[in-house]
Amino acid sequence: MVKILLGLIVLINLGFLFYFVRDLLRHRAEVMTEPAATWALPFSSFFIFLLSTFGISDFAISTALCPKAKWVSIKKLPGTLNTQCVIPVAAMALSDITAITVDIKTLAICIIAAVIGAYIGPRFVVKLPADTIKKFVMAGLLIAALMILAGKFNWIPANGTATSLSGWKLIMTAILLFVYGALNNIGIGSYALTMATVYAMGLNPPADFPIMMGAATFSVSTSSIQFVKLADYSRKITLFTSTFGVLGAVFFVKSLDTSMLQWLVIIVLLYSAISMALSLRQKEEA
Template sequence: MVKVILILIVIVNLSFLISFVIDLFKNKKEISKEPGNNIVLAITSFIIFLLSTFGISDFAISTVLYRKLKWVSDKKLPGTLNTQCVIPVAVMALSYISVIKVSIVTLAVCIVAQVIGAFIGPRFVVKLPEKTIRIFIGIGLIIASLLILAGKFNLIPSGGTATELTGAKLIIAAILLFIYGALNNIGIGSYALTMATVYALGLNPAVSFPIMMGACTFSVPVGSMQFIRFGQYSRKITLFTSTFGIIGVLIAVYFVKSLNVSMLQWLIVIVLLYSSISMLYSELKSANPDVK
């Protein structure tokens, strides 16, 4: 079953890669005209996806960076955010599924649930006020990080060494991953949410990595091929992230594999707090333009 998942990851992402390469050759003259210093692009691509491999949203970092440096227009930003992460995320998924022990049933159920949510969920999610969703998720992530800290300081029982879910816990995980897949479509990343869920259900914190990467590597390429089809993305940025971003991924994977559970718990707290504070700050700023 592991081999089947790995083969499917390769097939899905190879389809994207073929579309991307064909588009590059068709528009090779346009690539040199696109903004972005090659050296700076190489460095930022490495850093963005090194951090992304630890669960820190590449969408959030890239949005701030690309708009600040004026490397891509707002119209092409959504497409760029999606296309730039396809290959690096595929490498993440292949690496984590290979090096981190997790039940194949748990992994498959979570992946399928999030992919279904990514395609079916939006029709229901879009009916909810986006601001309300973001505020509740931001607060929820803060609570999740505080619970982890409480466990670290022995204020509440802590643990989490399991590598599989069964029964009610597996059903809960499937439902939540379905919701996270839907939320991805309105710009709410699933990485921190998956980390919080995995920890709350008693799994080893490291298990969140193959689950969250595996789910994304099946759903993102499909939408990205549509952005390529309509030319609504930065070819130059995607080219650099698809090469130098992979280096950042591979280095980060090595560190994650060698980190102990205690260190991963601290890392997850940092990721959750970063995600929640940035989300709530974004909402505060949109409601009060004077906030800096």
């Protein structure tokens, strides 16, 4: 089953690469003229996905960084958050999924639900006004900060023993994974939300990982293909993160103490959310 899952991950990501490379070739004259700083992207890409391996959301860090640095507009931010993480997330999944300790039916239903949500989402996101997207992005920043806090203070229970779900628990989990897959499209990462959900449903911690990684890599690949087709993303940022983000995703530093770094990230996320809220308020008053 591990080989089948990893094989499917490779296939869906090859599908994304086909559409992405084709789009790059069609717009090769425009890619390097996009506003993101060429000299900074390799470093930011590496460290964003290095931090992601320690559970710090790449969606959250990129959301705090890219608009502030004026690397991408709010309108194209959701698509960029999805497309930039496809290859690094696939690399993490291929590196880290070494066993499947969850019932295959539960795993399949969770992944399919997330993929359906991810497939539907982009068609609605591209039609949203920039201010509406900004409000969703603010919510994503706050959720990311709260989930880091929840992890630090052990507010998320992780003492379940089940390896499968059935009945209302499976239905509720599938509905929530569908929602998380859709929320990915507006910049709200699904890692921590998926983890909290399966823990709350009583699954044991090792069972969470293939669900979390499988749902994430299949859903972001699916949604990103749509964003590429709709040309609603930053090609330059996606190109650099697909190259240098992979290095961060597979570069493990087990001795790194991230406790203080997590507090710093929480402060940055809250500051970014408050800044966006103030700018929206000033705009409304004007």
